[in-house]
Amino acid sequence: MIPDLSKVNIYIVCGHTDLRKDIDGLASLVTEAYKMDVFDNALFIFCDTPKDCFKALY
Numbered sequence: 055m056i057p058d059l060s061k062v063n064i065y066i067v068c069g070h071t072d073l074r075k076d077i078d079g080l081a082s083l084v085t086e087a088y089k090m091d092v093f094d095n096a097l098f099i100f101c102d103t104p105k106d107c108f109k110a111l112y
Contacts, residue, residue, distance in 0.1 A: 063094070
């Protein structure tokens, strides 16, 4: 199911992110490094070094 993204805050995390992390690892990165709540109505997009690999957390 694709959520309605018209009322979602979208954050793009630039730079190198280890995409081998699971959802819990990415969620802890958001809460610890960026001091944001992952349960807000937000979409976090992470990219890896080659800039052609992405992972999203909603």
